[in-house]
Amino acid sequence: MAEAEVVQDALRRQHIELPSWAFGNSGTRFKVFAQAGVPRDPFEKVADAAQVHRYTGVAPTVALHIPWDRTDDYARLAAAAKEQGIAIGTINANVFQDDDYMLGSICHPDAKVRAKAVGALLGCVDVMDATGSRDLKLWFADGTNYPGQDSIRARQDRLADGLQEVYARLGTHQRLILEYKLFEPAFYHTDVPDWGTSFLHCVQLGERAQVCVDTGHHAPGTNIEFIVAMLLRAGKLGAFDFNSRFYADDDLMAGAADPFQLFRILYEVRVGGGLAETSGIAFMLDECHNIEPKIPGQIRSVMNVQEATAKALLVDTGALTAAQQRRDVLGANAVLMDAYNTDVRPLLAQVRVSMGLDPDPVAAYAASGYAEQIAADRVGGQQSGWGA
Ligand code: RM4
Numbered sequence: 001m002a003e004a005e006v007v008q009d010a011l012r013r014q015h016i017e018l019p020s021w022a023f024g025n026s027g028t029r030f031k032v033f034a035q036a037g038v039p040r041d042p043f044e045k046v047a048d049a050a051q052v053h054r055y056t057g058v059a060p061t062v063a064l065h066i067p068w069d070r071t072d073d074y075a076r077l078a079a080a081a082k083e084q085g086i087a088i089g090t091i092n093a094n095v096f097q098d099d100d101y102m103l104g105s106i107c108h109p110d111a112k113v114r115a116k117a118v119g120a121l122l123g124c125v126d127v128m129d130a131t132g133s134r135d136l137k138l139w140f141a142d143g144t145n146y147p148g149q150d151s152i153r154a155r156q157d158r159l160a161d162g163l164q165e166v167y168a169r170l171g172t173h174q175r176l177i178l179e180y181k182l183f184e185p186a187f188y189h190t191d192v193p194d195w196g197t198s199f200l201h202c203v204q205l206g207e208r209a210q211v212c213v214d215t216g217h218h219a220p221g222t223n224i225e226f227i228v229a230m231l232l233r234a235g236k237l238g239a240f241d242f243n244s245r246f247y248a249d250d251d252l253m254a255g256a257a258d259p260f261q262l263f264r265i266l267y268e269v270r271v272g273g274g275l276a277e278t279s280g281i282a283f284m285l286d287e288c289h290n291i292e293p294k295i296p297g298q299i300r301s302v303m304n305v306q307e308a309t310a311k312a313l314l315v316d317t318g319a320l321t322a323a324q325q326r327r328d329v330l331g332a333n334a335v336l337m338d339a340y341n342t343d344v345r346p347l348l349a350q351v352r353v354s355m356g357l358d359p360d361p362v363a364a365y366a367a368s369g370y371a372e373q374i375a376a377d378r379v380g381g382q383q384s385g386w387g388a
């Protein structure tokens with residue numbers, strides 16, 4: 001295949017997973033703003049996710065968050081997704097919105113609360129069995145607010161025990177993905193604050209335990225592509241949660257705040273073999289659209305990831321290696337910047353046309369009338385929201 005074909009082929013095969021919670025109402029701790037036409041149940045969320053796939057062609061799965069997406073028949077939800085041309089992806093567990101979890105979930109000092117949290121996680125594996133999902137993604141709000149509040153070490157032991165119980169329940173085709181986050185809601189210490197902690201627990205658990213890198217979960221200035229390179233090198237990069245941040249865990253559209261960072265991350269993914277179909281990496285969005293319309297927000301995010309990926313694929317790795325071997329500092333940097341500064345929008349338009357899609361997903365969605373339709377149809381009932 002010619003080089004240009006290889007790039008286009010990789011872009012056509014790209015798979016970006018959408019988060020069901022992006023379609024519900026969200027906000028900050030100050031206010032959750034309701035939007036017209038927002039889904040009232042997981043079936044309507046799945047329908048909205050299918051719209052994003054319809055116009056981008058590269059978002060064929062939607063992740064669920066349990067219990068936000070609780071329903072009495074998950075197999076039926078999976079069938080509904082299939083009817084719309086998509087599938088259910090990762091199951092995300094929420095063990096942070098119950099009064100019992102005020103001091104933590106699986107790291108809680110009380111064994112009864114820990115058992116309840118582990119029970120909820122095991123319930124998520126039951127959901128995975130019904131939906132055919134491969135990945136269980138775990139993010140814990142666990143931590144402490146004050147020095148001395150609880151034993152940091154004891155909490156690590158409880159965490160290891162809880163994770164072990166969940167890992168043991170997984171089927172051989174299923175994986176446990178452990179996400180880290182520097183701080184928030186805990187402000188003094190977080191039980192899984194960084195990739196090292198997640199990595200250590202995953203190594204201890206076994207091969208099917210992998211790390212999730214949420215791009216919003218680092219201290220300002222952290223070199224995230226370095227973390228990505230390290231995890232890929234160790235065979236432990238299981239998933240991404242893409243979003244953008246200016247300050248903390250802002251959850252803005254992927255590539256909005258720092259498209260250059262997204263490019264650098266995807267370049268490391270590319271050279272580390274992460275774009276290969278067999279890499280097993282789940283490329284997810286984890287965002288919320290507080291003030292912008294949600295479906296177009298997801299479409300834009302998918303396009304931003306596509307653009308960063310296209311630029312990463314355009315890096316002339318031969319020229320880069322040659323410059324590096326010549327110890328040509330500026331030349332090597334120029335090779336990378338040449339790719340980053342390429343306008344890849346025409347290339348992506350071409351890729352879309354080759355997939356039978358409209359070259360402009362944003363305009364195509366706007367022209368479809370779907371937004372007006374759901375605003376008219378979805379009246380009454382309780383809109384989905386994240387309960388903040
Ligand atoms: C957390 C983390 C999780 C996400 C929740 C909603 O900060 O990013 O991945 O599921 O937020």
Ligand code: MN
Binds near residue numbers: 179214241286
């Ligand atoms: Mn996340």
